[in-house]
Amino acid sequence: MHMRRTSLALILGLLGANVAEAQESFVLSDIIDEVRVGVHAHNAHYSLWPVYVGEWDLGNIHDVSFDVLFHSPQVDAFRWIGSPRPELGTTINFSGLESTFHAGLTWQVPVFETPFFLEGTFGAALHNGYLTSAPEGRKNLGCRINFYERFGVGVNITENATALLTYEHMSNAELCEANGGYSNFGLRVGMKF
Template identity: 35%
Template sequence: MRISTHIFAAIPAAALLCGAAHAADLVAPSPAAEAYVAEPAYSWRVLDEVRGGIYAYGVDDPPEGQSVSVNLELLTSRLPIGGQAWFVPRLHVGATINTDDAPSHGYAGLTWTVDVLDKVFVEATFGGGVHDGDTGADAPVGESALGCSVLFRESASLGFRFNENWSVIGTVEHLSNAGLCDANRGITEAGARIGYRF
């Protein structure tokens, strides 16, 4: 009789606990708890984009005349530093190989990309390049006197994105030594490239 009394006495307490549990389930989570979502860590990629295309050598009427060059360029993702996206550059490395007797060069530097429309962007780059052309002021007839083996390199581009992976880019690039060497003929090329972003 005493055992059954204890059982009946425990039933109301159990009902109270169950009711409290159900009530807790009905309470909506706080807005602060819902608002907090951990952001994924930024992952910097060494190879973010590959570009390749054709340039016209001789747009500035050099002694070598006009010819065709092939360009290949690799770019990283934006550097993992703070700031506005347009201010944060990517690293690039590339080569422009001439198919005739004009100078070829390899280069590296920084690329700044700015979106001007949903699919349209502009770019500016700055860095340096090394060429295989003549450096002396007494360069043979028909060859540019580039002054130094190592030159500054700048480029400007206008691009259009077909989708998140593919784009087409029109580019003008220029290399010179900024008057630091005896001669400073420079190299200027322009053309179009296709880019693929991973």
């Protein structure tokens, strides 16, 4: 019996040591590539493609965003689609309008040999807005979970700091009873690890 207890204690001790070593060597930068915060004009436009700039409304700067971009997984499926970074984020409205939580994949393309880059995100967003029967001044968003797209033009300010002008859109592509999509326009700044 004493031999079993000693063996068990030795095994648990070795496992504990390995767990402790793994915890010491693991840091958040092993999985997180970049963290961003931003400010945005809420519902700057209704369309995914805001070609009519004269229709934009930039007067409602009531949104704050927070995004976490993870390193692209080193698997063939991700390499095959261009090594996008998985992303989780939220855009919170502070004037009682719609807020969203989104998840998606983010692609980034450098603009030649400059510090500038183009970026695109595609995913899904969960919102706290109305599905139908919205009161005046609110949107009928149709589905609780909608498509989420974001486009941006950014610059690498330093090796670890970025800034982007972004246009994010949420709608359901007419898959639900209503499709009152909306788009936010704003500035995000990021810190890379």
